[in-house]
Amino acid sequence: MTYQPYYIIGKGRPSRWLITCDHAANTVPPCVGGGDLGIAEEDLARHIAYDVGAAGVTRHLSQLLDAPAILSNFSRLVIDPNRGEDDPTLIMRLYDGTVVPANRGVDETERARRLDVCYRPYHDALAEMAARQDHTVIVAMHSYTPQLKGRELRPWHIAVLHDRDSRLATPLIQRLRDEPDLCVGENEPYGGHLDGDSIDRHAVQTGRVNVLIEIRNDLIQTEAQQRDWAERLAPALMETLAKTGL
Numbered sequence: 001m002t003y004q005p006y007y008i009i010g011k012g013r014p015s016r017w018l019i020t021c022d023h024a025a026n027t028v029p030p031c032v033g034g035g036d037l038g039i040a041e042e043d044l045a046r047h048i049a050y051d052v053g054a055a056g057v058t059r060h061l062s063q064l065l066d067a068p069a070i071l072s073n074f075s076r077l078v079i080d081p082n083r084g085e086d087d088p089t090l091i092m093r094l095y096d097g098t099v100v101p102a103n104r105g106v107d108e109t110e111r112a113r114r115l116d117v118c119y120r121p122y123h124d125a126l127a128e129m130a131a132r133q134d135h136t137v138i139v140a141m142h143s144y145t146p147q148l149k150g151r152e153l154r155p156w157h158i159a160v161l162h163d164r165d166s167r168l169a170t171p172l173i174q175r176l177r178d179e180p181d182l183c184v185g186e187n188e189p190y191g192g193h194l195d196g197d198s199i200d201r202h203a204v205q206t207g208r209v210n211v212l213i214e215i216r217n218d219l220i221q222t223e224a225q226q227r228d229w230a231e232r233l234a235p236a237l238m239e240t241l242a243k244t245g246l
């Protein structure tokens with residue numbers, strides 16, 4: 001069976017929304033270490049390998065918005081699609097206390113191979129999907145761990161990240177903060193911009209309306225939780241976009 005580094009849901013859907021999920025899977029392609037990074041199964045199931053729960057939220061949100069979605073099909077430990085090609089963290093050798101044996105000896109040849117097998121096909125497909133309409137709105141779905149090793153607990157249920165383009169992000173933050181049971185972060189637990197990351201590449205540099213949403217992954221462990229969050233986000237996104245007139 002031929003390895004596919006991404007998959008697209010609802011490619012022909014008419015909505016101007018495009019949902020992306022850069023860290024959807026913890027898949028290790030057969031051509032990388034024979035499908036084994038040399039880490040334990042419990043580490044492969046952690047946030048270091050993928051954004052736990054984000055793919056499920058993406059699928060449900062895509063359906064609710066009648067929008068296409070593109071999801072990666074390789075672990076961020078193989079190569080991180082949400083980094084620029086020249087970013088030193090593109091291929092991580094150590095992440096949140098876990099050493100990645102298959103990445104210790106990665107040289108320029110292996111780096112280039114992973115770019116060609118995984119990273120570039122994903123971004124080429126994402127660029128094609130984003131360009132299908134002149135007024136595409138990109139929603140990037142991510143999740144984060146409640147606590148990194150040795151660090152403080154992260155209190156936010158959900159966070160919205162942005163850099164200089166906050167046209168959709170700022171009003172969405174306010175819309176979410178109007179819901180009394182939510183602790184909403186802005187550019188938490190980290191900042192909203194890295195040169196060459198997915199939003200920078202496909203939205204900021206091209207002038208497309210965009211927002212990046214992070215959900216704490218202990219809140220989206222199950223299918224029911226993922227559906228509930230999608231059902232909460234869909235009307236918030238639609239109302240906010242309508243009110244901004246973007």
